[in-house]
Amino acid sequence: MVVFGWMFCIFIIGSRAAANNGFKSYPTTVKTFENDTVLLPCYVEDLDNVQTRVRWWRDGILLADSGEPRHEPPERVKMYSNRSLEVSHVKRNDTGEYVCQASRPAPWGHATQVHEIEVMYPPSVHPIPESGKLEVNLEEEVDMACVAKGVPVPIISWRNKEGEIPFLYDRSRLRFHAESPSDAGRYTCVANNDVGEPAIATIDLYIRYKPRIEMTKTWMHAPAGIRVQLHCGVTAWPEATVEWYFNNRSVKYSSRIVKHNAGSDHSLVIRNVRTTDYGFYLCRASNSLGITEAAVELSGVANPPVFKKTSHSLSKTSYNFVWEVHSYSPIVQYEFRFRKYVNGVPGQWCKLYIPSGNDGNSFIHTYSFKLTGLQEATHYEALVLSKNRYGWSKSSEIIRFATEGALDKDNYITNTIQEDKIAPAVQLASMSQHPPLDTDNGESSVTQAKAMTIIIMIFILYVFNINFCKL
Numbered sequence: 001m002v003v004f005g006w007m008f009c010i011f012i013i014g015s016r017a018a019a020n021n022g023f024k025s026y027p028t029t030v031k032t033f034e035n036d037t038v039l040l041p042c043y044v045e046d047l048d049n050v051q052t053r054v055r056w057w058r059d060g061i062l063l064a065d066s067g068e069p070r071h072e073p074p075e076r077v078k079m080y081s082n083r084s085l086e087v088s089h090v091k092r093n094d095t096g097e098y099v100c101q102a103s104r105p106a107p108w109g110h111a112t113q114v115h116e117i118e119v120m121y122p123p124s125v126h127p128i129p130e131s132g133k134l135e136v137n138l139e140e141e142v143d144m145a146c147v148a149k150g151v152p153v154p155i156i157s158w159r160n161k162e163g164e165i166p167f168l169y170d171r172s173r174l175r176f177h178a179e180s181p182s183d184a185g186r187y188t189c190v191a192n193n194d195v196g197e198p199a200i201a202t203i204d205l206y207i208r209y210k211p212r213i214e215m216t217k218t219w220m221h222a223p224a225g226i227r228v229q230l231h232c233g234v235t236a237w238p239e240a241t242v243e244w245y246f247n248n249r250s251v252k253y254s255s256r257i258v259k260h261n262a263g264s265d266h267s268l269v270i271r272n273v274r275t276t277d278y279g280f281y282l283c284r285a286s287n288s289l290g291i292t293e294a295a296v297e298l299s300g301v302a303n304p305p306v307f308k309k310t311s312h313s314l315s316k317t318s319y320n321f322v323w324e325v326h327s328y329s330p331i332v333q334y335e336f337r338f339r340k341y342v343n344g345v346p347g348q349w350c351k352l353y354i355p356s357g358n359d360g361n362s363f364i365h366t367y368s369f370k371l372t373g374l375q376e377a378t379h380y381e382a383l384v385l386s387k388n389r390y391g392w393s394k395s396s397e398i399i400r401f402a403t404e405g406a407l408d409k410d411n412y413i414t415n416t417i418q419e420d421k422i423a424p425a426v427q428l429a430s431m432s433q434h435p436p437l438d439t440d441n442g443e444s445s446v447t448q449a450k451a452m453t454i455i456i457m458i459f460i461l462y463v464f465n466i467n468f469c470k471l
Contacts, residue, residue: 022111122196123150210290223328302327377405
């Protein structure tokens with residue numbers, strides 16, 4: 001091990017001697033800044049010998065020559081008597097290798113030593129494409145880059161509206177697929193080498209795609225005489241042209257029917273609605289990449305009813321429902337449907353018609369309905385529709401309810417309405433009651449009354465050839 005150490009030391013000394021052949025100075029790299037002054041040494045052995053001649057070169061151009069006093073060095077370059085070379089007020093283009101060459105008589109001969117100046121300066125950067133704008137189609141590849149200059153070599157990072165874009169390593173080229181219109185926007189590349197301030201360049205990315213439409217409502221309730229506004233949210237690039245159609249014909253704009261847009265919101269304003277305005281309105285958006293359409297219906301029919309949380313169980317065999325309907329026209333009638341829901345399997349719908357009664361001139365119609373004759377500890381589902389002078393509304397969402405004794409009796413769950421076979425209707429004369437269809441184990445008089453009611457109902461159904469559903 002000791003022998004190896006000595007051999008290693010001898011190797012280093014020999015290498016340095018070889019690299020420093022004929023010189024007392026050593027090759028060096030000077031890192032400096034603009035306008036600084038740099039002194040490069042060239043201390044040659046036996047420099048006192050008058051026959052030793054020293055020349056300085058850079059890129060094959062003679063800078064200074066001790067053997068030629070009449071030679072004038074370039075501006076800002078000076079060689080001293082000890083053959084050191086001074087470069088003052090350095091500039092970026094002074095970066096490079098400087099060669100000191102000594103010509104000596106025997107036995108020394110020629111010797112050469114190379115020094116280097118590295119002038120450090122802040123980064124600069126320019127984008128590719130140079131215009132700073134890039135357009136691609138949706139799903140196409142995005143390819144952008146930034147070219148930076150500076151010493152040391154700058155490190156490039158990228159950011160967009162979401163923040164800094166992470167990379168496994170720094171790079172000047174950014175490539176990805178335009179998967180969404182939201183990928184559009186400004187991309188900024190930052191070049192930094194810790195000298196001065198970082199340099200910044202921006203590229204604005206535009207993604208071309210056919211129009212996309214988002215309708216806030218596909219159905220609107222509006223009575224005659226009021227003002228309505230149909231909204232159509234359109235996004236596209238290039239910007240889309242939007243037109244409105246009514247019953248497959250172009251809308252004739254006037255002082256009463258006006259087209260309006262604010263940014264991506266395109267709307268149709270109809271003042272003093274008439275019954276002839278009821279129907280389907282088509283919003284059609286088009287640009288060079290395609291056409292997109294979406295429809296909204298304007299109707300006098302009421303909004304779908306909404307069950308209120310105040311609905312609750314009244315007894316083991318009855319339940320009270322409360323719902324609310326928004327309608328500018330009076331509600332004429334309700335259609336109430338209910339069915340058993342056992343072990344996750346829905347039964348057959350039972351359908352009841354309920355007179356609305358008189359609830360004044362308010363456009364919010366609240367109704368309370370008591371359903372009796374239900375089975376104990378049983379789960380059910382229900383929905384309701386409303387009718388005004390313009391027809392039947394769409395149904396409410398389904399709610400799930402239960403009579404006393406059932407588990408999770410207050411668990412309201414909305415579901416998609418299933419197109420099941422609906423049982424024949426039972427027309428109600430009362431707004432809150434219908435005859436019970438099950439008997440309770442109570443007093444004999446109550447039992448007899450219920451039995452008589454059932455007999456009467458069966459007779460009525462038989463006369464009108466109607467099959468009643470089971471609760």
